[in-house]
Amino acid sequence: MTVTSKSADSGLLFTGSDWNFATLSRTYDAIEKIALDELKLDVYPNQLEIISSEQMLDAYSSVGMPLMYQHWSFGKRFVFEENLYRSGRRGLAYELVINSNPCIAYLMEENTMAMQALVTAHASFGHNHFFKNNYLFRQWTEANAILSYMEFAKKYIAKCEERHGTAAVEAILDSAHALMDQGVFRYRRPPRLSSEKERERARERLEYEEQTYSDLWRTLPARTSDEISDEVEQEVAERKKRLNLPDENLLYFLEKNSLVLQPWQREILRIVRVIAQYFYPQRQTKVMNEGCATFVHYYIMNRLYDQGRIGEGPMLEILQSHTNVVFQPDFDDPRFPGINPYALGFALMQDIQRICNDPTAEDRDWFPDIAGTGAWRETLLDAWANHRDESFILQYLSPALIRNFRLFLLKDKSKDPYCEVASIHNERGYEGIRAALARSYDIGVNQPDIQVVDVDLLGDRHLRLQHNVKSGVLLEEQSRDATLRHVCRLWGYDVSLAGVDSETGATLYERTASAD
Amino acid sequence: MTIYIDRRLNPKDKSLGNRQRFLKRAREELKRTIKEQVKAGRIADVDAEHRVPVPVRGTGEPTFHPDRTSGERQYILPGNKEFAPGDRLPKPGSGGGGSGSEGGRGGADDDFQFVLSREEVLELFFEDLELPDMVKLNLKEAVSFKPRRAGFATSGSPTNINVGRTMRNSYGRRIALHRPKREEVERLAAEIAQLEAQPNRKAVEQRIEALRQEWERLERRRKRIPYVDPVDVRFNRFEAQPLPNASAVMFCLMDVSSSMGEREKDLAKRFFVLLHLFLKRRYERIDIVFIRHTHEAREVDEETFFYSTQSGGTVVSTALEEMQRIIAERYPAREWNIYAAQASDGDNIAGDSERCAALLRNELMELCQYYAYVEIIDERETEIFGSTDNGTSLWRSYRSVGEKWPNFQMTRIARPADIYPVFRRLFARQPAGAARR
Numbered sequence: 001m002t003v004t005s006k007s008a009d010s011g012l013l014f015t016g017s018d019w020n021f022a023t024l025s026r027t028y029d030a031i032e033k034i035a036l037d038e039l040k041l042d043v044y045p046n047q048l049e050i051i052s053s054e055q056m057l058d059a060y061s062s063v064g065m066p067l068m069y070q071h072w073s074f075g076k077r078f079v080f081e082e083n084l085y086r087s088g089r090r091g092l093a094y095e096l097v098i099n100s101n102p103c104i105a106y107l108m109e110e111n112t113m114a115m116q117a118l119v120t121a122h123a124s125f126g127h128n129h130f131f132k133n134n135y136l137f138r139q140w141t142e143a144n145a146i147l148s149y150m151e152f153a154k155k156y157i158a159k160c161e162e163r164h165g166t167a168a169v170e171a172i173l174d175s176a177h178a179l180m181d182q183g184v185f186r187y188r189r190p191p192r193l194s195s196e197k198e199r200e201r202a203r204e205r206l207e208y209e210e211q212t213y214s215d216l217w218r219t220l221p222a223r224t225s226d227e228i229s230d231e232v233e234q235e236v237a238e239r240k241k242r243l244n245l246p247d248e249n250l251l252y253f254l255e256k257n258s259l260v261l262q263p264w265q266r267e268i269l270r271i272v273r274v275i276a277q278y279f280y281p282q283r284q285t286k287v288m289n290e291g292c293a294t295f296v297h298y299y300i301m302n303r304l305y306d307q308g309r310i311g312e313g314p315m316l317e318i319l320q321s322h323t324n325v326v327f328q329p330d331f332d333d334p335r336f337p338g339i340n341p342y343a344l345g346f347a348l349m350q351d352i353q354r355i356c357n358d359p360t361a362e363d364r365d366w367f368p369d370i371a372g373t374g375a376w377r378e379t380l381l382d383a384w385a386n387h388r389d390e391s392f393i394l395q396y397l398s399p400a401l402i403r404n405f406r407l408f409l410l411k412d413k414s415k416d417p418y419c420e421v422a423s424i425h426n427e428r429g430y431e432g433i434r435a436a437l438a439r440s441y442d443i444g445v446n447q448p449d450i451q452v453v454d455v456d457l458l459g460d461r462h463l464r465l466q467h468n469v470k471s472g473v474l475l476e477e478q479s480r481d482a483t484l485r486h487v488c489r490l491w492g493y494d495v496s497l498a499g500v501d502s503e504t505g506a507t508l509y510e511r512t513a514s515a516d
Numbered sequence: 517m518t519i520y521i522d523r524r525l526n527p528k529d530k531s532l533g534n535r536q537r538f539l540k541r542a543r544e545e546l547k548r549t550i551k552e553q554v555k556a557g558r559i560a561d562v563d564a565e566h567r568v569p570v571p572v573r574g575t576g577e578p579t580f581h582p583d584r585t586s587g588e589r590q591y592i593l594p595g596n597k598e599f600a601p602g603d604r605l606p607k608p609g610s611g612g613g614g615s616g617s618e619g620g621r622g623g624a625d626d627d628f629q630f631v632l633s634r635e636e637v638l639e640l641f642f643e644d645l646e647l648p649d650m651v652k653l654n655l656k657e658a659v660s661f662k663p664r665r666a667g668f669a670t671s672g673s674p675t676n677i678n679v680g681r682t683m684r685n686s687y688g689r690r691i692a693l694h695r696p697k698r699e700e701v702e703r704l705a706a707e708i709a710q711l712e713a714q715p716n717r718k719a720v721e722q723r724i725e726a727l728r729q730e731w732e733r734l735e736r737r738r739k740r741i742p743y744v745d746p747v748d749v750r751f752n753r754f755e756a757q758p759l760p761n762a763s764a765v766m767f768c769l770m771d772v773s774s775s776m777g778e779r780e781k782d783l784a785k786r787f788f789v790l791l792h793l794f795l796k797r798r799y800e801r802i803d804i805v806f807i808r809h810t811h812e813a814r815e816v817d818e819e820t821f822f823y824s825t826q827s828g829g830t831v832v833s834t835a836l837e838e839m840q841r842i843i844a845e846r847y848p849a850r851e852w853n854i855y856a857a858q859a860s861d862g863d864n865i866a867g868d869s870e871r872c873a874a875l876l877r878n879e880l881m882e883l884c885q886y887y888a889y890v891e892i893i894d895e896r897e898t899e900i901f902g903s904t905d906n907g908t909s910l911w912r913s914y915r916s917v918g919e920k921w922p923n924f925q926m927t928r929i930a931r932p933a934d935i936y937p938v939f940r941r942l943f944a945r946q947p948a949g950a951a952r953r
Contacts, residue, residue, distance in 0.1 A: 049521045058530040075538030078531040330595025408596040413588045418604040437592040472587030482578035
């Protein structure tokens with residue numbers, strides 16, 4: 001035993017491109033050693049699953065969850081992805097990783113052994129560490145529970161289909177999906193009252209009101225109109241308070257307050273909401289998450305090569321693949337798809353390492369806290385744990401990196417026939433570029449801010465939504481009206497959406513969807 | 517310790533259900549596309565895969581998302597080469613200075629096509645067409661199986677041992693391995709006994725010893741080479757053979773007298789093809805019988821049916837009689853679903869039409885699941901006859917059949933374009949279903 005473990009500790013982990021489970025787990029152990037001992041990563045236990053390309057396509061279309069309820073939109077996505085893949089326009093991912101405990105990573109069977117090593121380091125350690133430690137994921141998602149919750153959701157929806165018919169369930173899901181982006185809590189953690197407790201509280205409140213009722217109040221003299229309008233205003237304020245308005249989470253509001261929904265329909269809204277909430281942190285940490293994973297795999301693979309455990313051939317393959325992943329075409333390149341989160345994230349991480357180890361005078365100016373400390377591991381671990389894309393870029397995007405990427409800021413006003421270059425990579429431009437890039441990763445800024453502002457449950461039950469228009473960016477009209485109809489379907493009564501300019505307070509548009 | 521799980525053998529097509537739902541959702545639009553493709557292409561092409569553009573209507577997923585042409589926005593782009601602050605860049609055509617950070621899904625939608633399988637195409641093609649009420653069989657019923665002898669196997673249950681085979685193998689093996697025969701051993705034993713019984717034992721002592729050794733050797737050998745070894749055993753093998761409980765025979769009847777020109781025959785053929793295609797979906801096994809007639813009827817093969825001409829008068833009843841004879845001979849109505857399609861230009865010898873109608877009314881319709889009569893008329897006649905009940909003598913006589921038997925259908929067609937609508941009408945939902953819609 002000692003002899004074999006000795007030989008496993010040195011020498012090449014694998015030769016040739018074919019993999020088998022022995023080489024996989026030998027390589028995994030070597031990667032784990034570096035990840036835990038040198039990078040001090042903290043990960044969930046790993047579960048690696050080998051899948052075929054068909055299964056990868058399946059996983060794609062169910063938004064990467066191993067279990068998902070059935071809905072036609074996933075079929076549409078599947079047809080779409082399959083089409084791209086079969087026509088050769090897009091390759092499949094080498095891996096797919098799920099924020100769960102244990103952390104499930106899918107490896108494609110077609111990967112060579114070198115690629116399996118790369119994606120193991122990338123997914124099972126890079127992403128895994130990020131999932132476990134980043135504050136957003138810790139705060140908003142429950143890795144322990146997500147798989148069993150998805151199992152519940154799938155079964156529950158299948159049961160609903162059996163009982164209420166596919167069409168009815170589909171209609172609810174359609175409407176819920178339309179509001180998925182408006183179905184997350186952005187600022188507060190969802191209240192954790194069980195529905196039973198809630199009912200209990202409502203009953204107590206009712207009892208209290210009954211007990212304190214006095215007929216005398218009715219005999220008071222009539223009020224002046226001034227008083228009445230005061231009264232009305234007060235009433236509005238009170239009922240808003242009672243409904244916790246304004247509310248940014250449309251799905252939550254509808255689930256709790258809609259008068260036309262059956263209990264099972266509410267539960268379905270809840271399921272969609274939970275899933276949206278689960279994915280919310282991922283959307284805010286794309287750059288960091290990929291940057292972290294890419295940095296980790298790059299570091300580990302190089303260490304393994306230095307230790308003589310990966311041969312030169314596989315290392316070249318790994319480097320080539322790595323280079324493809326972090327390739328950033330220029331804005332005028334026909335391949336330009338936007339800023340590549342892998343490229344930006346990886347560059348940011350490496351830059352932090354450079355600033356810590358080998359700072360220039362400029363870096364010392366900009367990053368006095370970390371420049372030259374040599375503590376890049378601690379800095380990175382701290383950044384991974386405590387930032388999201390927006391704050392991370394705002395904190396760590398260095399002038400050197402801006403110059404490397406030759407970033408520039410373009411301002412686009414819809415009424416002008418031209419765009420204006422506002423800042424480029426020079427002294428005066430750094431701050432502006434950094435702030436603008438950070439803002440472009442802020443979901444709160446880039447997603448329309450739509451809130452429930454008022455509804456009179458005892459009156460006409462007209463639900464009023466308000467879109468706070470920022471920088472004059474309106475909603476795409478056709479889609480907006482269709483979505484509004486979905487809201488109307490869930491609410492059951494008239495729904496109107498008003499666009500209000502957040503600076504001037506002027507109403508820019510108002511649309512109403514009437515219940516039929 | 518990490519866990520590796522090999523999922524490759526897990527069932528694939530997890531998304532199949534979702535794909536079905538998507539197709540169902542987009543059904544109307546797909547149906548229209550298929551119909552157009554069928555109209556443009558040849559009828560034989562229906563029975564194949566089709567490429568269709570992905571439907572847009574009914575499958576939109578609306579959300580509240582920003583309108584990209586309004587308001588003020590900022591882009592950060594990489595790869596500046598020559599710009600300085602204050603430079604102005606003209607906007608490309610539809611607005612949006614840079615392509616921004618959204619790319620991907622939206623853009624490629626236009627040229628996005630996917631393949632519908634043959635089944636899916638036909639499903640759409642035949643949607644809301646229904647076979648007439650079928651009295652005899654329930655199509656949803658599982659196919660029944662009947663075991664049938666199919667050679668021999670080396671494994672099986674003891675009751676299925678094939679003794680003849682087994683013994684033959686055993687015999688061959690015994691010969692090949694030189695298994696000592698029982699007589700041989702017995703003969704030796706007898707000899708030993710005989711020698712032992714002799715008074716002068718001393719003289720034959722050696723001989724007895726040799727015989728004994730030989731006898732022991734043979735005995736050992738007999739033990740080592742068994743009489744019947746497991747490798748000899750053969751079993752009768754049975755295969756489950758599906759019993760076609762859904763077989764149909766389709767009779768194609770056509771007038772081939774000189775009045776039926778190329779055009780008429782072509783129309784008739786298309787009609788038969790469509791009917792066949794439709795039946796093919798419902799039945800595992802379909803026989804087709806072609807009967808052509810002039811003043812006499814004959815069963816012919818497909819080639820002759822469509823492509824050779826024959827001169828003579830027209831006596832339709834001969835075809836019906838021939839059909840009746842063939843049914844009686846080969847297709848007992850108990851076991852077969854009988855469908856018939858008759859194409860004619862309506863000509864018939866005087867007095868025969870009544871006889872045809874009577875034959876159908878009283879005898880043939882009892883046997884048939886369905887009988888379709890298509891009268892091919894001139895394009896100019898469509899205006900005259902299209903909706904009236906006037907027409908040829910055959911047409912008028914057949915009307916009386918139609919009145920008595922709901923599964924008798926008759927229509928006039930003039931152009932290829934008429935076929936499909938007619939076909940639909942022939943198989944349209946029964947009145948009960950129609951009322952429900």
